[in-house]
Amino acid sequence: MIAAAIVAALLGGWELYADAGAVDDFILPAPSQIASSLWDDRGLLWSNLLVTAQEVGLGILVALVLGFLLAVALHFSGALRRGVYPLLVASQAVPIVIIAPLLVVWFGFGIVPKLAIIALVCFFPVVVTTLDALRSVDPDQLKLMRTLDASRWQAFRWAEAPAALPAALSGAKIAVAVAVIGAVFAEYAGSSEGLGHLMLQAIPQLETARAYAAVVLLAAFAVLLFSALALAERRLVPWAHRRPEGPDR
Amino acid sequence: MAAGGSQAISERGAGRPAEVTRVGGEVHLAGVTRTFGAVRALDGVDLDVAPNELVAVVGPSGCGKTTLLELVCGLQSPDAGTVRGDRAVLMPQRDGLLPWLSAIDNAALAPRLAGASRDAARAQAHPLFVAFGLEGFERARPHELSGGMRQRVAFLRTLLSGKPVLCLDEPFGALDALTRREMQDWLAQALVREPRTVLLVTHDVEEAARVAHRVLVMSPRPGRIVAEIPVPPTRTDTEVLAVRERALEALRA
Numbered sequence: 001m002i003a004a005a006i007v008a009a010l011l012g013g014w015e016l017y018a019d020a021g022a023v024d025d026f027i028l029p030a031p032s033q034i035a036s037s038l039w040d041d042r043g044l045l046w047s048n049l050l051v052t053a054q055e056v057g058l059g060i061l062v063a064l065v066l067g068f069l070l071a072v073a074l075h076f077s078g079a080l081r082r083g084v085y086p087l088l089v090a091s092q093a094v095p096i097v098i099i100a101p102l103l104v105v106w107f108g109f110g111i112v113p114k115l116a117i118i119a120l121v122c123f124f125p126v127v128v129t130t131l132d133a134l135r136s137v138d139p140d141q142l143k144l145m146r147t148l149d150a151s152r153w154q155a156f157r158w159a160e161a162p163a164a165l166p167a168a169l170s171g172a173k174i175a176v177a178v179a180v181i182g183a184v185f186a187e188y189a190g191s192s193e194g195l196g197h198l199m200l201q202a203i204p205q206l207e208t209a210r211a212y213a214a215v216v217l218l219a220a221f222a223v224l225l226f227s228a229l230a231l232a233e234r235r236l237v238p239w240a241h242r243r244p245e246g247p248d249r
Numbered sequence: 250m251a252a253g254g255s256q257a258i259s260e261r262g263a264g265r266p267a268e269v270t271r272v273g274g275e276v277h278l279a280g281v282t283r284t285f286g287a288v289r290a291l292d293g294v295d296l297d298v299a300p301n302e303l304v305a306v307v308g309p310s311g312c313g314k315t316t317l318l319e320l321v322c323g324l325q326s327p328d329a330g331t332v333r334g335d336r337a338v339l340m341p342q343r344d345g346l347l348p349w350l351s352a353i354d355n356a357a358l359a360p361r362l363a364g365a366s367r368d369a370a371r372a373q374a375h376p377l378f379v380a381f382g383l384e385g386f387e388r389a390r391p392h393e394l395s396g397g398m399r400q401r402v403a404f405l406r407t408l409l410s411g412k413p414v415l416c417l418d419e420p421f422g423a424l425d426a427l428t429r430r431e432m433q434d435w436l437a438q439a440l441v442r443e444p445r446t447v448l449l450v451t452h453d454v455e456e457a458a459r460v461a462h463r464v465l466v467m468s469p470r471p472g473r474i475v476a477e478i479p480v481p482p483t484r485t486d487t488e489v490l491a492v493r494e495r496a497l498e499a500l501r502a
Contacts, residue, residue, distance in 0.1 A: 140341035147322045147339040148359045148410055158358070162349040239348040239390055 029209035034216060037209040044198070045210075049217050051194040055111060055186070056179045056221070059118025063179070064172055066119060067126030071168075074127070075134040075160070092124050096182065100189030114186040114194075121182040122175035126168060133167030134160050166240040169233045176225045180218050274335035274413025274446035275300050276321055281330035283316050290316045292471035293330070300413070303440065303447040305457035306474075307496055308467030314450040315342070317472070318416040321448060335446070337414035342422060344403035346391040352402045353378060353387035359410040377405050381439060397428040404439065414446045421456065429453075433460050454500070458492035459484070466499040475499055 011031045017023075018030035025033065038045065070088075074081040096117060103113035137160050145155040187196025195214040202211040233240070276298040283291040290313035298304050308314050319325045320332050322339045338359075346355045354361075356377065357370035365373070371387075378384050383401055391399055400420055407415050420436075421429045437460055440447065451457055457464045458480060466476040476499035481488045 138343075138345065140343055140345045141347065143319070143322075143324055143339060144341055144345045145362075146324060147337070147416075148362055148406075150362045154362050158362070159347060162347070237349070239392065 026206040026208045029212055033209040034212045037207075037213040038216065041210055041213060045195070045213060045217055048193055048195045048198045048214070049221065052180075052183050052187070052196065052218070053221055055114040055183045055194065056118060056225070058111070059115045059182065060122055060172070060175055060179050060225070062115055063119040063122035063175055064126055064168075067123040067171065067175075068130055068168055070123070071127045071130035071134060071164075072156075074131050081131075088124060088127060091120065094120070096121065096185050100185050103186075104190035109190055109192055113189070114183060114191070117186040117189075118179050118182040121178050125174040125178075126171035129167040129171035129174075130164050133164035137163045162237075166233065166237045169229060169237065173226055173229050173233075176229060177222055179225075180222045184218070274337075276334035276337070276414055276446065276448065277331075278317075278320070278333075279331050281317075281320060281327045281332060283313070283320065283325065284328050289471035291320075291327075292473045294473055296465070296474065298334075298414075298446055298448060300446055301444045302463065303449060303461050304463045304465060305449045305451060305461035306465045306467060307451055307454050307457045307500070308472060309469050309500065310452065312467045312469050313472030314467060315418055317467075318418050318448060318450055321414065322416050335414050336412040337416050337448075338407050338410040338412040340403055340407045340415065340417045340420055342418045344391070344399045346399055346403055346406075348391050351388045351390060352383065352394060352398075355391065356402050356405040356409060358406055374405065374409055377408065377443075380442060381405060381435070395428075396424050397432055400424065400432055401435065404436070408439075408443055408445070414448065417447060417449045419451055420449070422451070422453075429456070436460055454493050454496045455489070457496065458489045464492060464496050466496050475502065 015030050015032060018025075018028055018033075029037075070084075074084060099120075100113070100117055103116055107113040107116070141159045141163075142155055145159055150158065183194070184196035184199070187194040188200055191197045195218055199211045199214045202208065202214070276296065278294055278296040281291055281294045281296075282289070294317065296304075296317075306314055306317065316325065318339060320327055321334060322337045323332075324339065326332075346352075347358070350358070353371050353374050354367070357365075357374040360370040360373050361367065375387070378387055381401055381404075383398065383405070386394060386398060391402070394402065404417075404420065407417075421432045424432060433456060449457070449461060454464075461480055462482075464478040464480060465474050466478070467473065468475045476496070478492050478495050478499070480492050
């Protein structure tokens, strides 16, 4: 209730400020203008949303798979960890704005450079959270696995991997939030479709309301993905959501 | 100085999973020394445990009790001396139950690791759930169980490893006094039904006197065994009290 009231107050204030004519429409459109753009341009927005959604979805998938595999590899090999971990951190210092156009030149206007950029910004939180969780598994549990004659692989399968799963999903939730920005950057760098491309065109055409409408859709999509992951988390790691009041089944 | 000559009597590798009711198991430590950097945790420990004996080791915090158990379980090797004995399994200080498995799957972990199917492993664990007061809690997750029940599940997991020697590290340390008493009686009954050789580490002298056949007292670091107190099998209140007093005296010395 309070949350809804806060949103309503913010939107109302924005509407009043924009309607008062203090700022030009093409700099700050009113929420009502954005809403009508959402409706009027729905065909255009929808087809471009599908493009961006596909990029983001696949990009996150690539990032999750790569991130998880990399975290496991780093966990199993100390040498690899010491050698590769600094490189991972360094990869995050690469300015996407600079690298994105180069990737477009390299891979063309298709989906590949988008996936590369999204994966580049997304895999890092997945690797870090997963690796940290793998390394902080209760040492007692690992000792126990050893006295039960578990192999290294079995210890991973039964104790380490499940323990790391909640953290991997947290990493994925962080990744979702930045994936959308990554997609927009990638489309800015060179594309013929997608919401980022649409915004890039809308602003010089003074269709600012349409650009804002694209932002609204991107934000809504990010929230949707985040909620989907939160739901997956509840399904996949129910033990991480223990209820303090005790037995519930 | 034949370091690491462990598991001489062991039948390691022979026919896992072993049947649940299995008798015997012995442990022999001779002149065992273990050092971590500059810290000498154990200093010339001699220890012999007979099949189906329950030996309690008491001592102040940090005297190397846990190290002793890990040596017996083969998790560590001695720097000097020998560790020989049958295959041993550890029940860690905290229960170490896996939160993502149900109670029965936790208890049946060893058979599953040995290659049994989920159903076969559960079938193996189920009679023990019935016998040890856990019936009806098979599907519960560890966090849904009380402290005493968690320890029971952890103990069943230890039993189902099929190993003849159990190393229990402060198994009831985290329980309240009442539950602790209850669990001590429960352990004694469980061992009547499922005889095993048990090495029990505790800082609770009374617990040692109440459950063990023999109480060993360890000195502060570097740990060595400074007293050995047999507990009369009749175990009357006065006898338990006398063992307790002797152990406390040895600890103060």
